[in-house]
Amino acid sequence: MKEMSPIVKTITKISFAAIFLFGLYIILHGHLTPGGGFQGGAIIGTLMALYLVAFGAVKWRKKVLSIIESTGLLVFIGTGLLGLTTGYFFFNFIGGTDNPIFGQQLNGGELIGDVAFPSNSAPLLSSGTISIMNMAVGLEVIAALTLIIVTMGLFAFAGSEEGE
Amino acid sequence: MEFFTFLYDALHFMVLFGIVGSALLVVKFKDLVSATIALAACSLLVSLEFFILQAPDVAIAEAAVGAGLTTAILIFAIKSTRGREEY
Numbered sequence: 001m002k003e004m005s006p007i008v009k010t011i012t013k014i015s016f017a018a019i020f021l022f023g024l025y026i027i028l029h030g031h032l033t034p035g036g037g038f039q040g041g042a043i044i045g046t047l048m049a050l051y052l053v054a055f056g057a058v059k060w061r062k063k064v065l066s067i068i069e070s071t072g073l074l075v076f077i078g079t080g081l082l083g084l085t086t087g088y089f090f091f092n093f094i095g096g097t098d099n100p101i102f103g104q105q106l107n108g109g110e111l112i113g114d115v116a117f118p119s120n121s122a123p124l125l126s127s128g129t130i131s132i133m134n135m136a137v138g139l140e141v142i143a144a145l146t147l148i149i150v151t152m153g154l155f156a157f158a159g160s161e162e163g164e
Numbered sequence: 165m166e167f168f169t170f171l172y173d174a175l176h177f178m179v180l181f182g183i184v185g186s187a188l189l190v191v192k193f194k195d196l197v198s199a200t201i202a203l204a205a206c207s208l209l210v211s212l213e214f215f216i217l218q219a220p221d222v223a224i225a226e227a228a229v230g231a232g233l234t235t236a237i238l239i240f241a242i243k244s245t246r247g248r249e250e251y
Contacts, residue, residue, distance in 0.1 A: 034223075034224060038225060039221070045228070156240040156241065
């Protein structure tokens, strides 16, 4: 698969970081604003399609993408099963008051037991395991959509399946 | 206030007619790449319609998947064909 003109490559290089950061923002703020794991992952998957079209066939490692996809699913299932054990059902890992790093982030929030309930405007570190599950879904969707795009692109342009 | 309500309704109807028009163009085009681009435009307008109907969550997913990924996958598939519809 041939690469495109220097104009397309330069524009892709410039806008790569901005689109990637926007996708990460959609994933990480999934519990507060519209969006979530699937939406942010689809945005980064579109970015990977743009990269593949602009730069042609670079060495894509399908094994690594497949492992990342399985890791995201396993983290999701593991976080769900963690709720069966005592004390971890909706436990706020990243926002409790005895956490030395993120402990002071609850602006106006109220602490009932171990779970932080924000008053009206939600702080970023407020939703316990939901945020971790969003990150897992985002990882899985990024890897799966990139795998689909790479497989289709290699099949269309080389006539057969190449790469690892 | 009346004027802004009228403006909102006018925008809404323009988006709806755009959806129908681009969907008709998808059927009408014989060149497959043109039909794919019309499908992407239709998907983008559907995403705008979701946003007008206050479902921004669905709008983000529709814009990313419908207008971006589906177009790329369809164009990759058309590269393996003759590129024109025959009937």
